[in-house]
Amino acid sequence: MEQIMTGVSAQESSSHSGAAAATVEDVMRTPVMTVGHHDHAAAAVYLMKHTGTTALLVVNAQTGQPAGIITQADIARATADGKDVNDVWVDAVMTTRPALITTTSIHHAAKIMTTRHFRHLPVAGDAGLRGVVDIIDVCQALTSAGEG
Numbered sequence: 001m002e003q004i005m006t007g008v009s010a011q012e013s014s015s016h017s018g019a020a021a022a023t024v025e026d027v028m029r030t031p032v033m034t035v036g037h038h039d040h041a042a043a044a045v046y047l048m049k050h051t052g053t054t055a056l057l058v059v060n061a062q063t064g065q066p067a068g069i070i071t072q073a074d075i076a077r078a079t080a081d082g083k084d085v086n087d088v089w090v091d092a093v094m095t096t097r098p099a100l101i102t103t104t105s106i107h108h109a110a111k112i113m114t115t116r117h118f119r120h121l122p123v124a125g126d127a128g129l130r131g132v133v134d135i136i137d138v139c140q141a142l143t144s145a146g147e148g
Helices: 041-051 072-080 108-117 133-146
Strands: 032-038 055-059 066-071 120-125 128-134
Touching: 032 041, 041 055, 041 072, 055 072, 055 128, 066 072, 066 120, 108 133, 128 133
Parallel strands: 032 055
Antiparallel strands: 055 066, 120 128
């Protein structure tokens, strides 16, 4: 797997309770939904709708390696810029070189997501991509831990 980490490490904090003890693996979405970088953006929108996800990992068809991530926000920006998703390739609107995280606490993932303004974080392991954690899942885990 190509190393595309962007300075995100798996740091645990023992001073937090509840959700901090849980890891992103506990809330990540699997399987990883992917789209090719030379697919139409409309195909990505269709796949997001029918799989109930708000982001897809973009893989390079030749290498099978992650090339980026395309989200509903990317589609909304493209549409607001007057682009037609039927005429635009995924690689024209995707976010390139997404941050990847490894197993880390939900609290640490929340810090990364809020500090860097991410709504989605791909989770990687030794065997490659393992899932995607969404800000909604992180918030639900944190609020559930606070209630318990």
